[in-house]
Amino acid sequence: MTAGCRAATRASSARAAAGGCRTSTAPTAASSTAAASAAARGRRWAARADSPIFPGVSVVAAEVRQRLQALAAGTGHVLILGETGTGKERIARAFGEFRASQPFVTLNAAELTRELARSELFGHVRGAFTNAGANKAGLVDSAGDGVLFLDEIGELAIDVQADLLRFLEDGSYRPVGSTELRRSNARLVAATHVDLDQAVQHGTFRRDLLARLRASNPPLKLPPLRERREDILAWTQLFFRQAGRDIDEPWTAGALECLLLYPWDENLRGLGGAVNLVLTRTSSFPCKTEHLPPEVVEHRAKLRGSPGTRASGESTPQRPDPSKAEIETALVETQGNMRLAARRLGIHRRKLYRLCERFGIAHESFRAEPQRKDE
Numbered sequence: 001m002t003a004g005c006r007a008a009t010r011a012s013s014a015r016a017a018a019g020g021c022r023t024s025t026a027p028t029a030a031s032s033t034a035a036a037s038a039a040a041r042g043r044r045w046a047a048r049a050d051s052p053i054f055p056g057v058s059v060v061a062a063e064v065r066q067r068l069q070a071l072a073a074g075t076g077h078v079l080i081l082g083e084t085g086t087g088k089e090r091i092a093r094a095f096g097e098f099r100a101s102q103p104f105v106t107l108n109a110a111e112l113t114r115e116l117a118r119s120e121l122f123g124h125v126r127g128a129f130t131n132a133g134a135n136k137a138g139l140v141d142s143a144g145d146g147v148l149f150l151d152e153i154g155e156l157a158i159d160v161q162a163d164l165l166r167f168l169e170d171g172s173y174r175p176v177g178s179t180e181l182r183r184s185n186a187r188l189v190a191a192t193h194v195d196l197d198q199a200v201q202h203g204t205f206r207r208d209l210l211a212r213l214r215a216s217n218p219p220l221k222l223p224p225l226r227e228r229r230e231d232i233l234a235w236t237q238l239f240f241r242q243a244g245r246d247i248d249e250p251w252t253a254g255a256l257e258c259l260l261l262y263p264w265d266e267n268l269r270g271l272g273g274a275v276n277l278v279l280t281r282t283s284s285f286p287c288k289t290e291h292l293p294p295e296v297v298e299h300r301a302k303l304r305g306s307p308g309t310r311a312s313g314e315s316t317p318q319r320p321d322p323s324k325a326e327i328e329t330a331l332v333e334t335q336g337n338m339r340l341a342a343r344r345l346g347i348h349r350r351k352l353y354r355l356c357e358r359f360g361i362a363h364e365s366f367r368a369e370p371q372r373k374d375e
Helices: 028-047 059-072 088-098 116-121 156-169 196-202 207-216 230-241 251-261 265-282 294-304 324-333 339-345 349-359
Strands: 007-010 077-081 106-108 148-152 186-194
Touching: 059 088, 059 196, 077 207, 088 148, 088 156, 088 186, 106 116, 106 230, 116 156, 156 186, 156 207, 196 207, 230 251, 230 324, 251 294, 251 324, 324 339, 324 349, 339 349
Parallel strands: 077 186, 106 148, 148 186
Antiparallel strands: 007 106
């Protein structure tokens, strides 16, 4: 298997490549029971702002978790949209958890040539092309009744898209070099950072394939981190937990302010990298600004501007209203307590309410959710 193709098989029934492709079997009573259990697990995820799949206190984070619950426990193929680093693969793997007894296989279309992409997806028969010395099962077959995650579908060669469209329509496919029509029950979860509507206009993506993906389920769009800064604290706590550090208050107020003000062009990927760097610089908590990447601290300094010196007797200029990022920082630090947040910002509480309305900040979403006894 190529470097662009990573297969994570969690079932002992994974197909042997040399044996050729096999038709997947119909769902069993056991798989129905597993699906019911997965649906219950999804309901718990959707209710938790500290979800290990997609944490956050923002309204959009809650919407993503609710959509994930509905989609993963349902049927049909799924298209995940979002900028690079917004967590598309993380969401795709959550779909695999809902079919935990079945394989989860992945393929990155951006790393494959046209010929290799068709063979990896649908397999080939002996003699189909040079060096095809034996039959090989494709990932559509290897996924069985599980999930095939096709990353960067927007980069898939357009003639291979026609073969994929047929599979999406009725589950049928032909291995390269074969005349035999085969079938698979695999569920496709596709992801891309590409604007597929523009790709259709440019002739690099099939209009009918995009329509089929949208008809199966409405696409799940993941928002960039800059549009939900109130979730940054929850994500850093998750990254710390994944590194074996379960910390309720990982940052000083100054360090958290730097994190909330930074644009995070690489989204979660960049934020996770920053946490990893911090862990190499300190083992004591809360972490300080000196432990952060320099560019994160410097960005706050640029926003504030260099402090100037005023001549003796010069009147002090009126303090400008706090920015949206500063308000969100205060709300995160006070867990949505408007009185305390206003005090930190140096403004009246009524003014804070007006500013939240002006900036479209849902201050209620910052409030800490009480832990349920059964969790």
